[in-house]
Amino acid sequence: MLNNQVLLAANSTSSFSFNIIYDLLVMLRYPFMRNAFIAGSAVAILAGAVGYFIVSRRSSFAAHALSHVGFAGAAGAVVVGLTPLEGLLGFTTVGAIVMGALGKRGELRDSQIGIVLSFMLGLGVLFISLYQGYASEAYSILFGQILGISNASVIFTVGSAVVLLVVMRLALNLLLFASFDEEVANSQGVPTRLISYAFLVVVAVTVAVAVQIIGVLLIFSLLVTPAAAAIRMSGRPRIAILASTTIALLITWIGLFVGFYQPYPVSFFITAFGFAFYLLTRLKPFADRFVVQS
Amino acid sequence: MVDLVLAKDLTVGYQGRPQWSGANFQVLHGEFAAVIGPNGSGKSTLLKALTGQVGLISGELRIDGLDVGEGRRKIGYVPQRRNLDQDTVITSREFALLPHRARRLINRSKSERAASEALVEESLRSLGIADLADRSISTLSGGQLQRVYIAQALSQQPELLLLDEPLSNLDIRASAQLAKSVSELVRGRKVGVMLVAHDLNPLLPYLDKVLFVANGRVVCGYPDEVLTTERLSDLFELSVEVVRDSSGRIAIMGDFSEAHHA
Numbered sequence: 001m002l003n004n005q006v007l008l009a010a011n012s013t014s015s016f017s018f019n020i021i022y023d024l025l026v027m028l029r030y031p032f033m034r035n036a037f038i039a040g041s042a043v044a045i046l047a048g049a050v051g052y053f054i055v056s057r058r059s060s061f062a063a064h065a066l067s068h069v070g071f072a073g074a075a076g077a078v079v080v081g082l083t084p085l086e087g088l089l090g091f092t093t094v095g096a097i098v099m100g101a102l103g104k105r106g107e108l109r110d111s112q113i114g115i116v117l118s119f120m121l122g123l124g125v126l127f128i129s130l131y132q133g134y135a136s137e138a139y140s141i142l143f144g145q146i147l148g149i150s151n152a153s154v155i156f157t158v159g160s161a162v163v164l165l166v167v168m169r170l171a172l173n174l175l176l177f178a179s180f181d182e183e184v185a186n187s188q189g190v191p192t193r194l195i196s197y198a199f200l201v202v203v204a205v206t207v208a209v210a211v212q213i214i215g216v217l218l219i220f221s222l223l224v225t226p227a228a229a230a231i232r233m234s235g236r237p238r239i240a241i242l243a244s245t246t247i248a249l250l251i252t253w254i255g256l257f258v259g260f261y262q263p264y265p266v267s268f269f270i271t272a273f274g275f276a277f278y279l280l281t282r283l284k285p286f287a288d289r290f291v292v293q294s
Numbered sequence: 295m296v297d298l299v300l301a302k303d304l305t306v307g308y309q310g311r312p313q314w315s316g317a318n319f320q321v322l323h324g325e326f327a328a329v330i331g332p333n334g335s336g337k338s339t340l341l342k343a344l345t346g347q348v349g350l351i352s353g354e355l356r357i358d359g360l361d362v363g364e365g366r367r368k369i370g371y372v373p374q375r376r377n378l379d380q381d382t383v384i385t386s387r388e389f390a391l392l393p394h395r396a397r398r399l400i401n402r403s404k405s406e407r408a409a410s411e412a413l414v415e416e417s418l419r420s421l422g423i424a425d426l427a428d429r430s431i432s433t434l435s436g437g438q439l440q441r442v443y444i445a446q447a448l449s450q451q452p453e454l455l456l457l458d459e460p461l462s463n464l465d466i467r468a469s470a471q472l473a474k475s476v477s478e479l480v481r482g483r484k485v486g487v488m489l490v491a492h493d494l495n496p497l498l499p500y501l502d503k504v505l506f507v508a509n510g511r512v513v514c515g516y517p518d519e520v521l522t523t524e525r526l527s528d529l530f531e532l533s534v535e536v537v538r539d540s541s542g543r544i545a546i547m548g549d550f551s552e553a554h555h556a
Binding site: 055056058173174176177180181182183184185186187188189190231232234235236237240 | 342345346347363366367369371372373375376377378379381382383384385388389392393395396398428429430446447
């Protein structure tokens with residue numbers, strides 16, 4: 001709520017002029033918007049790249065579960081006086097390690113993951129009820145607080161994104177091999193189990209930083225939607241990863257921009273533009289057929 | 295010349311429990327060997343022992359004179375199952391390039407990249423699927439998919455090609471065509487093949503050797519020598535009947551499962 005008040009205060013002095021450059025400059029005069037753009041961009045690039053592997057490895061449910069584990073962590077952290085980000089990171093990382101320990105492709109064990117997911121959500125509700133402060137903390141964890149990101153969080157988010165992207169670039173070829181052709185990779189001595197483990201930890205940290213932007217409940221819009229759309233656009237992994245990060249960046253930027261000049265939540269715009277991109281890629285084959293027929 | 299595959303008194307299994315034991319067999323360079331036997335007898339285990347995915351309990355297994363850890367670099371492996379579905383969107387070319395690219399983490403030189411791409415193109419062409427190079431593998435038929443898998447394996451220039459039930463989901467015509475293609479390709483390149491199959495008949499025109507896996511044992515020899523009623527009955531100590539029709543097609547009958555559990 002606090003963030004919405006900040007945004008409404010900013011909106012009262014700035015209205016949309018239809019001069020995009022001018023409107024952008026006005027928007028970026030506000031430090032909270034600059035922070036939102038920097039952190040949002042870092043998370044979008046990271047989520048777009050990691051999301052490609054989440055979708056390709058069919059680990060969407062595991063990523064979803066990790067965000068709920070993060071909810072319990074963030075809510076618990078607030079109760080004991082830590083920052084939500086600290087709680088998010090702690091819980092998602094431990095959650096990823098436990099998931100990895102479940103065994104081969106532990107992230108695919110739907111029923112076990114579902115059971116843990118609902119328990120974590122319940123735990124989060126308990127922590128929220130124990131917290132004596134503002135209800136806005138819970139709202140932020142569930143739906144994101146992109147407009148209320150502190151300078152320290154921006155530095156941490158950008159730093160985490162850079163480190164994880166470098167690690168993923170270094171391991172890209174092995175990760176692709178293990179994700180698309182695990183059996184043959186295994187037969188050639190590629191440590192597929194270790195890669196699976198490491199990937200879950202990467203997902204955990206990505207979820208933790210992405211929750212700040214989009215929240216626990218809407219995390220799919222950055223982690224899965226852009227990648228799912230990109231995969232429909234290209235069967236070449238490098239191009240699909242590039243497309244996924246581009247879509248994630250675009251929907252974040254457009255969402256922030258539109259959200260600044262409208263009284264509705266930024267998270268809604270990010271999810272709505274992501275959904276629109278995905279629909280467009282779903283409609284493409286029909287459009288192609290129509291063009292060919294006509 | 296060193297044997298391409300040499301097993302001496304080999305026992306293999308999971309968690310110390312043998313699946314079969316005392317196996318002695320050899321496959322030579324350029325030989326086409328079929329691995330047959332009842333379900334669950336350990337045919338796939340044999341291939342996995344060669345790729346180092348299943349541990350040896352005792353005995354010796356060498357690939358071109360090397361132990362499994364070193365020798366598996368000479369193998370092109372097509373597993374029985376792959377964890378792929380409709381949502382696996384990757385083109386045939388990119389799929390075939392995966393093992394090439396994974397050999398180096400970063401900074402493969404331009405010439406290395408070009409060499410890998412040329413090998414993949416050549417393999418796709420030789421299997422008659424060059425036109426499928428830009429199609430996603432999720433849109434291919436079972437027969438086309440098997441050809442992509444084999445192209446991936448062959449593009450790595452193996453000396454030994456391990457194919458685990460590549461014919462199992464194909465109709466009679468597609469099975470015969472694939473068996474012929476594989477045979478022609480490997481003969482030209484002097485690549486040895488070990489192919490797991492349930493139905494031996496599509497392979498009969500091309501076979502040099504048969505490995506029959508049943509009842510915890512592996513028997514190896516030339517088809518006419520191994521696939522006889524007397525030999526199999528004698529080897530497995532139960533009533534086995536090998537029937538051949540007028541066109542040379544073979545059927546092997548006998549209840550191996552009961553004998554194995556007895």
